Amino acid sequence: MNDEQLQFFQNWFRHHILTFREPDPLHQRSLDMKEEHTFRVCAASARIGAGLGLSENDHRIAAVTALFHDLGRFPQYQKYRTFRDPDSENHAKLSLWELNRYHVLQTLGVAERQIIRRAIFFHNRLRIPEHLDPPTLLHCRLIRDADKVDILQIMAGHFQMEESRRNPVITLGLGTDTLVRDEVFRLLFEGRAMSYAKLKTTNEFKVLQMSWVFDINFQPTFAILKERNDIGKLAATLPDSPLLRKALDFVNGYIEKHLKDQPKNGSWTE
Numbered sequence: 001m002n003d004e005q006l007q008f009f010q011n012w013f014r015h016h017i018l019t020f021r022e023p024d025p026l027h028q029r030s031l032d033m034k035e036e037h038t039f040r041v042c043a044a045s046a047r048i049g050a051g052l053g054l055s056e057n058d059h060r061i062a063a064v065t066a067l068f069h070d071l072g073r074f075p076q077y078q079k080y081r082t083f084r085d086p087d088s089e090n091h092a093k094l095s096l097w098e099l100n101r102y103h104v105l106q107t108l109g110v111a112e113r114q115i116i117r118r119a120i121f122f123h124n125r126l127r128i129p130e131h132l133d134p135p136t137l138l139h140c141r142l143i144r145d146a147d148k149v150d151i152l153q154i155m156a157g158h159f160q161m162e163e164s165r166r167n168p169v170i171t172l173g174l175g176t177d178t179l180v181r182d183e184v185f186r187l188l189f190e191g192r193a194m195s196y197a198k199l200k201t202t203n204e205f206k207v208l209q210m211s212w213v214f215d216i217n218f219q220p221t222f223a224i225l226k227e228r229n230d231i232g233k234l235a236a237t238l239p240d241s242p243l244l245r246k247a248l249d250f251v252n253g254y255i256e257k258h259l260k261d262q263p264k265n266g267s268w269t270e
């Protein structure tokens with residue numbers, strides 16, 4: 001991919017999302033939120049990529065993946081008025097559908113196109129499949145890391161805001177009961193990213209987001225998490241308890257441990 005192609009994709013994205021403009025400012029705000037998220041994910045991905053010492057070409061592939069990963073959010077909201085995939089469609093699939101429909105990636109070679117398509121397809125899965133080829137695996141991991149650091153920042157900001165100013169499309173229709181069941185904390189201590197399926201309340205959703213740290217792939221991403229402390233900010237909006245403090249220590253300990261990791265063979269991409 002060359003720079004002109006990357007610029008074409010960036011221009012195409014800016015023009016294309018204008019076609020989804022909403023007359024109602026409330027609806028437009030939901031779309032603006034996704035546009036802003038996209039550009040922040042692009043920035044996070046570029047920063048993580050720089051920390052990994054990626055090649056120029058991998059930088060461009062990562063930039064296009066980040067730019068289009070949530071493209072499907074625009075038709076999703078237009079058609080269903082929600083960002084909840086279970087109530088509508090898988091938004092990653094919608095992103096690919098939209099790219100196909102307008103033949104956006106057609107100037108790219110087959111290999112690059114497939115890496116971008118797969119990274120978008122797997123960006124919102126609980127886990128990525130084993131046995132992906134190394135370049136696809138790299139870009140899948142990179143978009144997932146960049147997406148998570150931004151969603152954590154959005155969530156921390158959202159829950160720090162007073163309730164009347166919060167945008168209801170962000171929380172996923174979960175109960176407002178403040179209870180976090182012990183079993184949700186127990187799942188966190190298993191040290192794996194949790195599934196949405198077992199959640200009952202918004203506060204349990206915050207604990208789920210704390211568990212995302214176990215799915216982070218790269219040392220530069222851990223550095224961003226530590227610097228921004230969005231997990232700490234999110235935890236501060238939960239009812240204080242010994243179990244919560246233990247959970248936060250567990251998560252922060254995990255971040256510290258992985259900050260000390262060194263890349264194998266001098267490069268993260270091998």
Ligand SMILES: [Fe+2]
Pocket residue numbers: 069070091123124147
């Ligand atoms: Fe997404």
